[in-house]
Amino acid sequence: MALFLYLHFPSLQLDNLQLSAENSQNLAIAVVDQQHQLLQLNQSAINAGLKLQMGLASAAALCPDLQLLPYQSEQQLKVLNSAAQQLYQLSGDIALDPPAGLILRLDGMLQLYSGLAPYWQALSAKLHELAYRYQYSCGATPYAAKCLAYQQAALITNDAKRLSAALHASPLTATELTAPLQQQMARLGIHTLGQLLALPPAELARRFDSQLLSYLGRLRGDYYHALEYVQPESGFSRYLELLYDISDSAVLARPLVKLLQQLEQQLSRASCQCHQLLLTLFFRDNPKLQLCIGSAQGEYKAAAWLQLCQLQLQNLTLPEPVYGLQLDVNRFAGQQRPTEGLFAQQQASMSALQLLSLLQARLGRAAVSGLTLQNQHLPEQASQRSLPLVKGYVVKGQAGLAALALRPAFLLPKPQPLTEAVTISQGPERLCPDGWQLGAQRDYYIGRNRQGQWLWLFRTASQQWFVHGWFS
Amino acid sequence: MSALLEQLARRQLLWHGDSQQLAYQAVSSGFPELDQQLGGGLPASGLIDIQTAAGIGELRLLLPYLRQQQQQSQRLLVFIAPPAELSADMLAGAGLDLSQLLIITPGQPISPPKPAGRHTKAAKKLNAKQEALWAAEQCLQSGCCATVLIWPAAISLAQARRLQLAAEQGAASMILFRKPSQTLSLPVNLSISLQPDPQGLQLTVLKRKGCWPAAPIRLNMQSRWPALCLADAPAEPMRQAS
Known part of the structure; x- marks a missing residue:
């Protein structure tokens, strides 16, 4: 026998909102729909005497400082979906029943949990963690479970007799039937589902539309009820x-x-x-x-x-x-765990990449960089700021770039005119920009000034002297 | 009397003049004469304060030490707020692994810069200095950096103490390059002052944790950097700036 569990969350949007704000418990909050009827109430609103389906005028009279929120069906659906995703780790087949219900198919899961009691224990613990108010019941079909859940039957049983007895005793208000149809039934003296189910389907088909028959068929389990089960989301x-x-x-x-x-x-x-x-x-x-x-x-x-x-x-x-x-x-x-040396004396509290993220988060991405050596002869192009912690690309079979040893440690971003006396100790080294533009050539010298600082100087073609860096 | 001495010694308030134990693990500086003076070399962890003018050879003095620090533990070298662009040629030529090197230049605009007045400029400068110290502390604590080099404008006693604790926690060393005029004594493992010398550098040890300061020595860099040493006879400036 198939077994279903129906979870009904009567005030999903409101409960979700209250989770984020701890000190909102004392505040009476209600969610209202377009017709200004109360749809969802929090505990302090219920304590103030408010009821569901109440109009705004009577609600305001009962509770003057009531906070109202508009009902957002998209928002509610998102919350319902996230609840389904969180229950997915415990139960395999979950179908959404918007706006506020989840249908869980149990017969597959009972084998895994070896019985209904352990399953319900795990599930209710999870539901408690979610902290949404809920009503629940088991049933032989999705609609039967839903009907019982709406009456807060709280039946967790595999016993077909008990389930059918409870179902037969259900009032028609807990069913999916439309209000005019319920009224029509009441006039005929049919108040419970048991009375309705006792009638022969052929007779009902003559008097009522196919909607009722299809509903009753699914409720009994005669008709197939297609459910679309949720899949775990990837993001x-x-x-x-x-x-x-x-x-x-x-x-x-x-x-x-x-x-x-x-x-x-x-x-x-x-x-x-x-x-x-x-x-x-x-x-x-x-x-x-x-x-x-x-x-x-x-x-x-x-x-x-x-x-x-x-x-x-x-x-x-x-x-x-x-x-x-x-x-x-x-x-x-x-997930990847970094491998660490077994005999390393000092355990690093974080990895280099973690440190990098930390620095970038506070200082900005531009403030943290690495340094790479480029195959360029011009000094300002030979050193390049790069993405940090990236290994330089080395062509196979070749050694890495040979570094020019006699280069200053610090390069000025913009060469400064030379303004002091220097002693030239080495040079010249002539560097020409790409394309051998002879007019832009520079003759580099190493010089020492009176303070003992070693400067890297160059003379342009027009005999002007500049400091381009210093040896540190 | 002896009970009092014993008590003081136990609380590490009393030092024996004859027992010179290094308070830190030493890493060879690459200069034998300096290693001898410093009882093994430069500290492997903790703060090293270097009071120097720019461009006289302060970084060349440290290159062998930095290479060893980087290679021994396969950890990062971090340059915080360097005074100008670092040259990859020079660092790679000295044998440093450029892929294990970070350069942090605080004070970069995070969001598109707005037209800044004088007041915001001053605030930005202050902010950049704080960010540099914050970054240094994070790097030292993380345990994945071997040595952090920082060029601070100024550093207070409390900040130095904080950095020293962070360095001990992460077993990292930190090198402060300061201007020689700043005479404030900081809680550091080693404090040295450098003067230019025609043949290399003149080095004075100002403070050494747990030891007597050594005599001033001259480091000869003639064999290592012949192009950056003067010949024996100091020459006159060949060219006057016009």
Whole structure:
């Protein structure tokens, strides 16, 4: 027998919002739809006596300082999807049932968990961790489970008799039937699902439309109910709406931790790491701001990413308060552990690449560079700043470039005119720019001034003297 | 009386004049006469303070030491805020591995630069100095850098102490190049002052941790850098700047 579990999250959007703001518990918050009916309530709103489907006027009368949020179906779907992704590690077949439900197919999983009780134990622990309010029930078909879950039946059983008894006793309000149809049934004296199921289908088909028959067929399990199961996603994308606008970039770290922890969970589950985060900050008036935070080594730990994010946020001045954060990771990479010498005395606390990411996050990418030797005769072209920690490309069979030994340690970016007396000790060495432009040739000399400094000088074709660097 | 002495000695407040134990592990400097004076060479970790003018041979003195530091542990060399562009020819010619070398120039604009007034310029300079010290501390602590070379404008006692602790933690050495006029004594492992000399360098040890300072010595670089030493008879300037 197939067995399904239905999870219904009655206030998903609101619960998700409250996770990000710790001190919002005392605030009565409600989510309202277009028709100004309350759809989702938090605990303090329920304590104030508010009920679902209540109009705004009576809600405001009961609770004057009620905070209202518009219902966002896209947002709710995202949260539902992320919940499904997080449950995926425990249960294989999960189908979304928008706007607020998940259908879990159990018969495959029972074999793995050797029974319903251990399965439910693992799943409920995970659900507790997610901290969304939920209602649940088992059922022989998806619709049966859903119907029971809406009544908060909380049945976790494999017993077909118990399940069918509970189903037969269900009121029609818990079913998928439309309101006019329910009214019609009530006029006929049919109040429970059991009464409806007892009627012969042929009779029902004559009186009612095919929608009812198709629903009843699926409820019984006579008709095939196609479910589209979720697949684990390859990237990471979460959006977090802040309860309060944040204007200080240092404070942004607190909601960001939540996102990073979710990322860490997903990465460690897949035994992956990532090299780059895209952090998007949303403003009310200004265009959104996208930050790219990179780690050359690759990290999965939330603490390591947080440090890198904080270093970059420190340098940032926000044009106006932020109301939302989005964290995206496009590519995951496999985890790699660096190999370390067994007998090394000093264990480095971080690798060179980690150090590099740290420096780049605070100082900017342009501030950290490496140095490569180019096959050029002009001194300003022979040394080139390059990407840090990149091995120079060496052609096979050839030794690396031979360095010219008698070159100064420091080169001035722009040669300065010579203004003091010097003693020439060596030279000249004539260097011509590419194309042998004889007018631009320079004769280089090594000279020592009265302070004992060794300078690298050159004389241009027009007999002007310049200092190009100094031997240190 | 002896009990008091013993107590002081145990708290390392009392030093015996005859026991000259190096407080640090020494790495040969590549100059035998200097190694002899310094009891083995330059410190492998901790701060080394070099008071020198620019361009008299201060980096040439350190090249053999830097090569050894880099090769022994396969760790990084970091140059922070060098006074001008470093030349790859010179460093590669001295046997340093350029792929294990980082250059950090703080004070680069991170976002597109805005028109800056005088006030912001001064703030930027201060910021660049702080960033240089921050970068030095991170490099020293990380344990993946062998030696950090820094050209600070000025450094305070507290900052030097902090860097010394970071260097001990990461088993790295740090070389401070300072102008000779700055006479503030810093908590460093070795402090030397360099003067130009026709044949190389004149070196005075100002402070050595756990030891007596040695006598001033002349280092002859004639064999290593013949082109950068004067002939025996000091010549007159051949050309006056016009």
